[in-house]
Amino acid sequence: xxxxxxxxxxxxxxxxxxxxxxxxxxxxxxxxxxxxxxxxxxxxxxxxxxxxxxxxxxxxxxxxxxxxxxxxxxxxxxxxxxxxxxxxxxxxxxxxxxxxxxxxxxxxxxxxxxxxxxxxx
Amino acid sequence: xxxxxxxxxxxxxxxxxxxxxxxxxxxxxxxxxxxxxxxxxxxxxxxxxxxxxxxxxxxxxxxxxxxxxxxxxxxxxxxxxxxxxxxxxxxxxxxxxxxxxxxxxxxxxxxxxxxxxxxxxxxxxxxxxxxxxxxxxxxxxxxxxxxxxxxxxxxxxxxxxxxxxxxxxxxxxxxxxxxxxxxxxxxxxxxxxxxxxxxxxxxxxxxxxxxxxxxxxxxxxxxxxxxxxxxxxxxxxxxxxxxxxxxxxxxxxxxxxxxxxxxxxxxxxxxxxxxxxxxxxxxxxxxxxxxxxxxxxxxxxxxxxxxxxxxxxxxxxxxxxxxxxxxxxxxxxxxxxxxxxxxxxxxxxxxxxxxxxxxxxxxxxxxxxxxxxxxxxxxxxxxxxxxxxxxxxxxxxxxxxxxxxxxxxxxxxxxxxxxxxxxxxxxxxxxxxxxxxxxxxxxxxxxxxxxxxxxxxxxxxxxxxxxxxxxxxxxxxxxxxxxxxxxxxxxxxxxxxxxxxxxxx
Numbered sequence: 068x069x070x071x072x073x074x075x076x077x078x079x080x081x082x083x084x085x086x087x088x089x090x091x092x093x094x095x096x097x098x099x100x101x102x103x104x105x106x107x108x109x110x111x112x113x114x115x116x117x118x119x120x121x122x123x124x125x126x127x128x129x130x131x132x133x134x135x136x137x138x139x140x141x142x143x144x145x146x147x148x149x150x151x152x153x154x155x156x157x158x159x160x161x162x163x164x165x166x167x168x169x170x171x172x173x174x175x176x177x178x179x180x181x182x183x184x185x186x187x188x
Numbered sequence: 189x190x191x192x193x194x195x196x197x198x199x200x201x202x203x204x205x206x207x208x209x210x211x212x213x214x215x216x217x218x219x220x221x222x223x224x225x226x227x228x229x230x231x232x233x234x235x236x237x238x239x240x241x242x243x244x245x246x247x248x249x250x251x252x253x254x255x256x257x258x259x260x261x262x263x264x265x266x267x268x269x270x271x272x273x274x275x276x277x278x279x280x281x282x283x284x285x286x287x288x289x290x291x292x293x294x295x296x297x298x299x300x301x302x303x304x305x306x307x308x309x310x311x312x313x314x315x316x317x318x319x320x321x322x323x324x325x326x327x328x329x330x331x332x333x334x335x336x337x338x339x340x341x342x343x344x345x346x347x348x349x350x351x352x353x354x355x356x357x358x359x360x361x362x363x364x365x366x367x368x369x370x371x372x373x374x375x376x377x378x379x380x381x382x383x384x385x386x387x388x389x390x391x392x393x394x395x396x397x398x399x400x401x402x403x404x405x406x407x408x409x410x411x412x413x414x415x416x417x418x419x420x421x422x423x424x425x426x427x428x429x430x431x432x433x434x435x436x437x438x439x440x441x442x443x444x445x446x447x448x449x450x451x452x453x454x455x456x457x458x459x460x461x462x463x464x465x466x467x468x469x470x471x472x473x474x475x476x477x478x479x480x481x482x483x484x485x486x487x488x489x490x491x492x493x494x495x496x497x498x499x500x501x502x503x504x505x506x507x508x509x510x511x512x513x514x515x516x517x518x519x520x521x522x523x524x525x526x527x528x529x530x531x532x533x534x535x536x537x538x539x540x541x542x543x544x545x546x547x548x549x550x551x552x553x554x555x556x557x558x559x560x561x562x563x564x565x566x567x568x569x570x571x572x573x574x575x576x577x578x579x580x581x582x583x584x585x586x587x588x589x590x591x592x593x594x595x596x597x598x599x600x601x602x603x604x605x606x607x608x609x610x611x612x613x614x615x616x617x618x619x620x621x622x623x624x625x626x627x628x629x630x631x632x633x634x635x636x637x638x639x640x641x642x643x644x645x646x647x648x649x650x651x652x653x654x655x656x657x658x659x660x661x662x663x664x665x666x667x668x669x670x671x672x673x674x675x676x677x678x679x680x681x682x683x684x685x686x687x688x689x690x691x692x693x
Contacts, residue, residue, distance in 0.1 A: 113370035
């Protein structure tokens with residue numbers, strides 16, 4: 068179970084980081100969402116993984132650590148609020164700048180630069 | 189009086205909520221009057237809190253009666269109450285300035301301002317790193333909205349970068365918290381400081397990774413070298429009162445590094461002692477260098493001031509990296525000075541750009557300012573203070589810091605870097621002053637009236653500098669005590685855990 072869990076968290080983080088480093092706001096927002104999922108799963112695992120362990124007293128003989136669950140709950144709420152904000156901001160930025168690039172302008176491609184410089188020379 | 193430590197958080201929160209409700213939300217004037225009175229009350233409350241924690245020792249506020257290390261606590265010691273008072277003073281100045289017209293750019297300026305103050309105060313007062321995260325998010329989401337307040341292409345662009353960067357930072361923060369909770373088993377700062385010494389060998393590497401991840405996050409908030417690129421653009425794009433308030437934001441990062449890396453991963457942490465220091469030394473010095481380069485390269489006054497903030501971050505980081513009481517004490521003095529004066533400079537830059545018409549605050553020949561003398565005097569005082577010329581507070585702060593290096597091997601690095609960065613800011617700011625005030629062409633510019641509120645706001649923030657020198661004795665005495673309290677684990681750790689147990693009985 069641990070290996071699969073760790074693999075999932077690692078995969079989500081990798082994909083999240085890759086998407087965050089892209090140039091368009093949509094992919095960046097997707098990346099941030101994936102990162103926050105990865106973070107939530109990771110926080111959840113920080114109290115050790117356990118099968119059939121209840122987090123509420125009096126529910127079972129075997130208990131799991133309740134604190135990470137409280138932390139995850141807070142982190143999820145904050146994560147949702149932030150995602151909502153960044154989505155609205157991305158839309159506003161699309162409207163203000165006229166494109167959805169995070170820098171506000173779409174960079175010219177390197178090969179188009181060489182083509183024009185060839186023409187000049 | 190027992191509830192004093194939570195008031196700096198509750199007061200702005202309730203004020204912010206009340207301002208969204210009908211009797212207050214109807215006109216901007218009611219917002220203004222209410223907001224200014226709440227901020228004045230906040231200054232009084234913070235001053236009282238500072239006095240009581242200074243005289244009666246550290247105050248602990250146990251929320252919901254759950255004792256530490258299990259419950260949430262607020263800790264009001266000398267350092268945190270000092271930062272809270274600093275926030276309230278800066279907030280009052282920025283808010284008075286905003287009341288002169290900058291708050292009309294969009295809806296709900298004052299409630300957002302209150303929520304940001306609440307987040308900053310909470311981050312200073314909390315004794316628990318998960319709550320530090322929560323308050324970081326509170327202050328950040330308010331700052332996102334404040335930054336875009338007024339709208340415009342420039343602000344949107346700066347805000348997209350700022351928000352995305354900080355969201356990634358928040359994710360890293362949570363990863364770090366997860367690692368630290370998984371290895372140390374606690375999130376209360378005092379409790380972690382005790383437990384970190386008892387870690388098993390295979391868990392030390394993980395805890396070290398967690399501690400260093402925290403350094404990355406706080407470095408991002410504080411604008412430490414490789415993570416500082418967001419700062420100049422963001423601060424230059426924000427409206428003046430917001431930029432002035434943001435002067436405290438980098439200090440939240442610095443404060444957190446000071447807390448976490450001197451209390452938890454301090455000298456007593458066994459195998460994990462001082463893990464951040466080898467990283468902090470070069471990064472702090474390079475931050476100073478890049479700040480100096482930035483200051484010299486800035487094409488307008490706002491960018492110059494933003495880069496001066498980076499220089500001050502570098503200076504403070506150098507002081508933290510020294511890890512001694514005298515250096516921390518000097519850093520605290522310098523922190524008060526630099527926060528207030530950079531706030532004042534952001535406000536002044538806005539005042540100047542309004543007076544110069546189309547030229548704004550760019551360093552170009554423009555028409556003469558109508559009210560140049562008054563602004564010029566204020567600018568001169570601020571400039572002298574910020575570059576650290578005698579007799580004002582910047583000089584005292586830097587001298588204290590340079591004295592603290594006595595007998596260290598790193599003295600050969602610290603002195604030249606700090607002094608050269610000071611020289612660079614002197615050159616840049618005198619270039620700024622001469623261009624703005626002395627080089628003009630054509631007849632005088634339009635007679636733009638200056639609201640007296642703006643003058644009062646700038647005067648409040650600038651008055652701190654001579655006051656810091658006049659009352660230098662008691663203030664340095666206080667910062668010495670605060671630094672001693674932070675470095676002394678019997679006071680910053682054991683007393684808190686003990687105190688919690690005593691209350692229980």
